[in-house]
Amino acid sequence: MGSIGPIPILPRGPLSALLAIGAVLVCPCDARSNASAHPKPHPIMIEVEGLTKLYDKFPAVSDLSFAVRPGEVMGLVGPNGAGKTTTLRCLSGIIPATHGAVRIVGEDLTTNPVAAKRQLAFFSDEPRLFDYLTVQQHLTFTARIYQVSDYQEIGRRLLEELEMADKIELLPGELSRGMKQKLAIACGLLHSPKVIFFDEPLTGLDPLGIRRMKDSILKRAREGAAIIISSHLLHLLEEVCSHVLILKNGRKVVDGTMGDILQKFSEQSGDANLEEVFFRATGEAKEGK
Amino acid sequence: MIGALIYLQVQSIKNRLRVRLRRLKKPKYLVGAVVGAAYFYFFFFRNLFTGRGGVAAGTADATPPETLLMFESLGALALFAMVLSAWIFPHERAALAFTEAEIAFLFPAPVTRRTLIHFKLVRSQIAILFTTLLLMLITRRFGGGGTAWIRAVGWWLILSTLNLHTLAASFARTRLLERGVSNWRRRVVVLSALSVVLAAAILWVRRTIPAPEASDFASLDTIKYYVRHALESGPAFYVLYPFRLVIRPYLAPDAHAFLLTFGPVLALMLLHYWWVVRSDVAFEEASVELSRKLAERIAAIRAGGNWHSTAGKQKKKRPPFALRPAGIPAVAFLWKNLISAGQAFTLRTWLFLALFAICIGGPMGASRLTPGWLPPTIGIVTAILAGYSLLLGPAILRQDLRQDLVNADVLKMYPLRGWQVVLGELLAPTAILTGAQWCLLLLAVTMFSRIPEGDAVPLTNRLSFGAGAAIIAPMLNLISLVIPNASVLLFPSWVQIGRERAGGIEVIGQRLIFMLGSVLVFAFALLPAAVLFGLVFFLSRLFLGMITALPLSAAVAAAVLAAEAGLAIWWMGRLFERFDLSAESVS
Numbered sequence: 058m059g060s061i062g063p064i065p066i067l068p069r070g071p072l073s074a075l076l077a078i079g080a081v082l083v084c085p086c087d088a089r090s091n092a093s094a095h096p097k098p099h100p101i102m103i104e105v106e107g108l109t110k111l112y113d114k115f116p117a118v119s120d121l122s123f124a125v126r127p128g129e130v131m132g133l134v135g136p137n138g139a140g141k142t143t144t145l146r147c148l149s150g151i152i153p154a155t156h157g158a159v160r161i162v163g164e165d166l167t168t169n170p171v172a173a174k175r176q177l178a179f180f181s182d183e184p185r186l187f188d189y190l191t192v193q194q195h196l197t198f199t200a201r202i203y204q205v206s207d208y209q210e211i212g213r214r215l216l217e218e219l220e221m222a223d224k225i226e227l228l229p230g231e232l233s234r235g236m237k238q239k240l241a242i243a244c245g246l247l248h249s250p251k252v253i254f255f256d257e258p259l260t261g262l263d264p265l266g267i268r269r270m271k272d273s274i275l276k277r278a279r280e281g282a283a284i285i286i287s288s289h290l291l292h293l294l295e296e297v298c299s300h301v302l303i304l305k306n307g308r309k310v311v312d313g314t315m316g317d318i319l320q321k322f323s324e325q326s327g328d329a330n331l332e333e334v335f336f337r338a339t340g341e342a343k344e345g346k
Numbered sequence: 347m348i349g350a351l352i353y354l355q356v357q358s359i360k361n362r363l364r365v366r367l368r369r370l371k372k373p374k375y376l377v378g379a380v381v382g383a384a385y386f387y388f389f390f391f392r393n394l395f396t397g398r399g400g401v402a403a404g405t406a407d408a409t410p411p412e413t414l415l416m417f418e419s420l421g422a423l424a425l426f427a428m429v430l431s432a433w434i435f436p437h438e439r440a441a442l443a444f445t446e447a448e449i450a451f452l453f454p455a456p457v458t459r460r461t462l463i464h465f466k467l468v469r470s471q472i473a474i475l476f477t478t479l480l481l482m483l484i485t486r487r488f489g490g491g492g493t494a495w496i497r498a499v500g501w502w503l504i505l506s507t508l509n510l511h512t513l514a515a516s517f518a519r520t521r522l523l524e525r526g527v528s529n530w531r532r533r534v535v536v537l538s539a540l541s542v543v544l545a546a547a548i549l550w551v552r553r554t555i556p557a558p559e560a561s562d563f564a565s566l567d568t569i570k571y572y573v574r575h576a577l578e579s580g581p582a583f584y585v586l587y588p589f590r591l592v593i594r595p596y597l598a599p600d601a602h603a604f605l606l607t608f609g610p611v612l613a614l615m616l617l618h619y620w621w622v623v624r625s626d627v628a629f630e631e632a633s634v635e636l637s638r639k640l641a642e643r644i645a646a647i648r649a650g651g652n653w654h655s656t657a658g659k660q661k662k663k664r665p666p667f668a669l670r671p672a673g674i675p676a677v678a679f680l681w682k683n684l685i686s687a688g689q690a691f692t693l694r695t696w697l698f699l700a701l702f703a704i705c706i707g708g709p710m711g712a713s714r715l716t717p718g719w720l721p722p723t724i725g726i727v728t729a730i731l732a733g734y735s736l737l738l739g740p741a742i743l744r745q746d747l748r749q750d751l752v753n754a755d756v757l758k759m760y761p762l763r764g765w766q767v768v769l770g771e772l773l774a775p776t777a778i779l780t781g782a783q784w785c786l787l788l789l790a791v792t793m794f795s796r797i798p799e800g801d802a803v804p805l806t807n808r809l810s811f812g813a814g815a816a817i818i819a820p821m822l823n824l825i826s827l828v829i830p831n832a833s834v835l836l837f838p839s840w841v842q843i844g845r846e847r848a849g850g851i852e853v854i855g856q857r858l859i860f861m862l863g864s865v866l867v868f869a870f871a872l873l874p875a876a877v878l879f880g881l882v883f884f885l886s887r888l889f890l891g892m893i894t895a896l897p898l899s900a901a902v903a904a905a906v907l908a909a910e911a912g913l914a915i916w917w918m919g920r921l922f923e924r925f926d927l928s929a930e931s932v933s
Binding site for chain 1: 662663665669670671672673675677678681682685686753754755756758759760761762763923924926
């Protein structure tokens with residue numbers, strides 16, 4: 058990945074009130090943020106070298122290399138079956154890579170998985186929760202796993218910000234899909250991760266939820282987190298991402314800053330947006346063209 | 347239109363079979379299929395091919411007519427109870443169970459309600475035929491000297507008529523609801539009618555035969571006489587008559603008798619069929635709701651939840667203890683899985699049970715007023731239960747990797763070493779089993795105050811035995827739980843993960859192999875501990891005496907088992923770190 062690109066700032070206007078609410082969503086604890094702000098951030102937060110994932114002999118991801126620095130938001134796009142989710146699952150240590158190396162904040166995910174995983178959070182499109190634990194018990198359990206000593210204060214603030222403070226005694230079965238997703242977010246943010254992976258983060262969210270989620274992502278990036286988002290919603294990525302990586306059949310076909318890529322494709326055939334770039338880069342036929 | 351629906355059904359079955367056959371290319375399924383087929387052959391089908399040993403070989407033919415009549419009456423009574431329950435218990439509107447895909451395709455399609463009912467009937471026939479086959483296998487009716495087909499058709503007639511009646515009753519209940527007859531009013535009417543019939547039957551019996559005396563109940567023949575008289579004559583005979591008609595073909599001793607009884611029941615079945623297809627009741631809305639609930643339940647099971655998690659409102663469970671944010675992470679899994687296990691497994695429950703064992707068992711065991719045989723019998727039974735829990739416990743308590751591996755994505759993201767996750771997952775079932783066994787042992791120790799019909803057992807001996815068993819129990823439990831959990835990591839497709847149960851002959855075979863393997867591994871794991879136990883027991887008994895020898899040798903054996911368990915957990919942790927559920931799903 059190239060140099061650190063400027064983070065696109067959302068226009069402030071009539072939505073400023075909403076954005077203000079969204080802005081606090083991702084900041085679970087200022088104290089923790091301040092504490093973690095003292096050490097100098099690692100120059101490369103996510104470093105991937107030659108990542109390959111084989112299912113039997115089928116290559117789901119082939120020889121993928123890239124890097125994401127603090128404050129960068131990378132959009133991972135590609136047609137169905139391109140290997141986006143597999144890539145994210147490999148990066149978060151859920152499934153082992155067949156070949157290649159992944160380093161999270163300088164910690165190798167294979168040789169030092171505990172230190173690497175302490176720095177990251179992965180949000181899948183479908184929130185995975187324990188159906189017998191209440192909202193509060195989910196936070197208690199996560200706090201013990203990540204050893205978050207001041208979790209009660211962080212959790213309380215997170216739940217308030219996510220408008221779930223009155224739902225702490227409820228079980229996942231009693232929550233709506235959006236609420237479940239919020240609970241998964243609260244659990245994921247409890248340990249203030251420096252690296253965040255989102256797999257289709259907007260699935261099932263209402264317009265207000267989408268707006269808040271976008272704002273949350275940007276806020277985390279401003280605070281120095283490195284973020285990768287996999288999504289088919291190209292207009293969202295164009296709004297939020299500073300960098301783009303396009304995958305096809307498990308291979309990288311385009312990689313760079315959003316500005317550079319749009320400019321490069323515009324030079325070839327007039328003004329291009331991310332949708333145009335996607336169709337041209339992947340060779341997919343766009344309807345009506 | 348029905349042709350299209352039958353096509354859907356036939357193709358679904360064909361494709362399901364094709365998938366099953368295709369996966370036999372993999373050795374793990376092929377071996378499972380071979381073992382499963384062997385099991386079915388030796389336990390069920392062997393007699394079919396050799397013509398030996400079938401229960402039916404002459405059973406029905408040789409049964410005296412009075413006994414057949416008795417069977418007929420009892421069968422009719424059971425059928426009557428089932429039919430009655432269809433009119434009393436259900437409270438919901440008529441709903442035909444369709445899958446979500448069927449609802450999405452068929453409900454908006456130009457398909458009449460009657461066609462949908464026919465589709466449902468055709469599909470239920472597949473289940474009925476399968477159940478018939480199963481009942482024939484279980485009751486070993488194959489090889490019945492030429493009468494097997496009579497039993498098979500008999501079962502089919504019973505199940506089909508019952509199925510049609512249940513469906514028709516659901517339509518009738520809905521029609522009553524639409525006409526303003528509430529569920530309770532319907533129940534009151536049905537129960538009132540039942541009361542009248544019962545009163546008439548009792549009255550008739552009391553008038554026609556002398557009341558039985560207490561001594562009459564000592565003889566089975568006298569009881570049979572009263573039952574026969576009550577059911578085979580008077581009002582009960584007439585009430586049960588239609589149900590007798592349904593049972594009769596099954597009990598027919600030969601083809602001629604069968605053909606004589608076949609006509610009436612066929613007419614009854616056709617009458618039910620006419621009733622079902624003529625019922626113009628709106629079942630669509632309730633069916634959509636039912637299919638949604640079914641889909642939610644299946645999704646919940648696939649996600650590692652349980653069958654009832656979406657069926658009713660799941661209750662919040664109290665945590666067993668306060669979990670602090672700092673400390674050994676594995677304890678978080680113990681805490682979480684104890685919550686999953688339910689309210690019963692709190693420290694308070696165990697203390698209460700222990701107190702109960704001491705307060706009840708102690709005085710009972712020591713009291714001279716208690717019948718001599720009772721305390722030692724309870725003591726022996728509880729000791730056997732404690733031993734038996736070692737075998738049954740790991741199969742029942744699945745609050746470990748077998749439950750949580752469906753959430754492998756979440757577990758693998760935690761910043762923990764594999765062994766920490768594995769250890770954490772094993773703690774809850776081990777703790778529950780150990781708690782239960784300690785309570786049972788406590789009861790056994792307090793109760794086993796004397797040998798049945800023999801001398802008293804000194805308290806020191808009992809305490810020595812109890813302490814030995816209590817020391818070794820946790821480690822035995824841990825080892826017995828390590829085996830299925832290691833199997834999940836080694837052979838995820840051989841072991842049931844979550845609560846969704848896979849089917850098929852190959853899966854039955856796989857489970858049989860797994861069971862046998864588990865027993866062998868368990869025995870092998872116990873071997874070093876058993877040898878050391880024997881050695882230490884022999885030596886310490888010589889020098890320290892029996893009382894000390896038992897707990898001491900148990901402690902040494904427990905240490906060996908703990909070392910084995912430690913090694914196994916470390917190895918399983920490595921397996922967990924390399925575990926790739928997606929690769930399993932893909933394969």
